[in-house]
Amino acid sequence: MAQAESADNLEQLLRATAAGDAQAFRRLYEASSAHLFGLLMRMLKRRDWAEEALQDCYLKIWQKADTYAPEKGQPLAWLMTVARYRALDLLRVRRPEVELPDEDEAPPMTFADGAADDPQLRAVEREGIRRLNDCMGGLAPEQRRSVLLAYYEGYTHQELARVLDAPLGTVKSWVRRGLQRLRECLDA
Amino acid sequence: MKYQNAKLRQALAAAYVLGTLRGPARRRFERLLQKDAALAKELRYWERRLAPLQRSFTPVAPREIVWAGIEQRINAARAVALPRARSVLEDRGPLRFWRGWAVAASLLTAALGYGLWLQAQQAPQVIEQVRTVQVLQPMPYVALLQPNAPAQWIVLVAPARRSLKVSASGAYPIDLNTQSLQIWVLDDAGQPHPMGLMPDGSGSVELPLPEMKMPQAPVIAVSVEPKGGSPTGLPTGPVVSTAPLLQL
Numbered sequence: 001m002a003q004a005e006s007a008d009n010l011e012q013l014l015r016a017t018a019a020g021d022a023q024a025f026r027r028l029y030e031a032s033s034a035h036l037f038g039l040l041m042r043m044l045k046r047r048d049w050a051e052e053a054l055q056d057c058y059l060k061i062w063q064k065a066d067t068y069a070p071e072k073g074q075p076l077a078w079l080m081t082v083a084r085y086r087a088l089d090l091l092r093v094r095r096p097e098v099e100l101p102d103e104d105e106a107p108p109m110t111f112a113d114g115a116a117d118d119p120q121l122r123a124v125e126r127e128g129i130r131r132l133n134d135c136m137g138g139l140a141p142e143q144r145r146s147v148l149l150a151y152y153e154g155y156t157h158q159e160l161a162r163v164l165d166a167p168l169g170t171v172k173s174w175v176r177r178g179l180q181r182l183r184e185c186l187d188a
Numbered sequence: 189m190k191y192q193n194a195k196l197r198q199a200l201a202a203a204y205v206l207g208t209l210r211g212p213a214r215r216r217f218e219r220l221l222q223k224d225a226a227l228a229k230e231l232r233y234w235e236r237r238l239a240p241l242q243r244s245f246t247p248v249a250p251r252e253i254v255w256a257g258i259e260q261r262i263n264a265a266r267a268v269a270l271p272r273a274r275s276v277l278e279d280r281g282p283l284r285f286w287r288g289w290a291v292a293a294s295l296l297t298a299a300l301g302y303g304l305w306l307q308a309q310q311a312p313q314v315i316e317q318v319r320t321v322q323v324l325q326p327m328p329y330v331a332l333l334q335p336n337a338p339a340q341w342i343v344l345v346a347p348a349r350r351s352l353k354v355s356a357s358g359a360y361p362i363d364l365n366t367q368s369l370q371i372w373v374l375d376d377a378g379q380p381h382p383m384g385l386m387p388d389g390s391g392s393v394e395l396p397l398p399e400m401k402m403p404q405a406p407v408i409a410v411s412v413e414p415k416g417g418s419p420t421g422l423p424t425g426p427v428v429s430t431a432p433l434l435q436l
Contacts, residue, residue: 029255077239155208179206
């Protein structure tokens with residue numbers, strides 16, 4: 001994933017946005033909106049919903065840019081988190097057809113493992129990617145599958161049970177145990 | 189649900205970030221987050237640790253019109269600090285964009301018209317002098333307010349002369365015995381500053397502009413208040429119209 005603006009630059013744009021600089025906000029939008037929109041299209045499936053959600057996100061970013069702090073993560077990650085939470089809220093209200101994503105879609109069962117070698121990234125970020133990758137690999141397949149489907153598709157426990165064709169209680173424990181194990185591994 | 193338990197905190201924060209915590213439980217978690225620092229720390233832990241997953245979303249460029257909608261909503265949101273809640277979900281679609289453009293276009297037309305009219309008024313003055321004044325002093329601002337009624341208001345704010353002029357045509361339906369229409373200027377933070385009262389019915393009035401630094405993108409708003417104006421210094425009644433103040 002190529003990033004036109006470096007993390008430092010995004011951080012500056014966020015700070016200027018927090019101070020009410022409309023031009024910085026426009027540049028922030030130009031540098032980040034495709035990432036947020038890609039996420040929203042993937043989770044919400046419909047362009048009109050994704051466009052509306054994108055507006056909601058940037059309205060919020062304009063109003064809340066001052067709440068960003070470096071300890072909340074990389075600036076782009078923070079912006080994408082805003083988008084992901086917005087998508088989750090919208091999915092509660094309206095829901096596209098629930099189905100397993102096509103195999104040829106960006107497969108949700110893996111994630112950009114090549115990114116761990118991206119020289120543009122800070123060392124600490126590369127390490128985070130490697131770590132998560134390793135720990136995901138250590139999960140039982142059905143745990144990993146449920147966790148990643150919940151993350152990428154925004155599925156509820158009920159929806160997971162439907163697409164994975166498993167009892168609700170079983171799916172809940174896959175997710176819970178998956179997260180528990182992930183945490184133990186990440187902390188180790 | 190008990191949140192004291194550390195294990196439970198961890199599990200809830202993880203479910204929140206993953207997205208499987210839904211419905212009222214999700215809202216409850218958000219409320220608790222405000223006052224429970226340990227919970228907030230758990231949330232950040234998961235947000236950071238799972239952030240690499242975001243890299244798998246393929247970027248997609250949004251259409252240009254989306255940005256236009258954002259700009260328009262930011263202007264509208266400056267007025268949201270006033271008591272008129274509006275659900276984003278109820279009001280959506282391309283119609284909103286075009287409504288916004290239509291308002292902006294008519295406002296610009298009005299601004300130009302008013303500017304020309306002002307120039308006509310000033311015609312007898314020495315041109316040289318007018319030009320000097322314009323360089324040294326900030327240009328005035330205008331706004332056209334069209335509440336949902338026969339009433340139309342044009343507001344002219346001249347910071348240099350500390351003056352706010354309102355011309356009203358058509359009466360807005362309120363009970364003049366018990367109610368007044370109050371004018372506000374919203375600053376960049378959306379904070380309303382009281383400016384005075386609308387004339388009753390048609391006519392114009394010039395009000396002294398209170399000492400204030402003009403915001404970068406000021407917005408004018410009119411609310412219905414008890415006779416004589418808001419007792420609190422903040423709008424208490426419904427906002428009947430808002431519009432950006434454009435600098436000429």
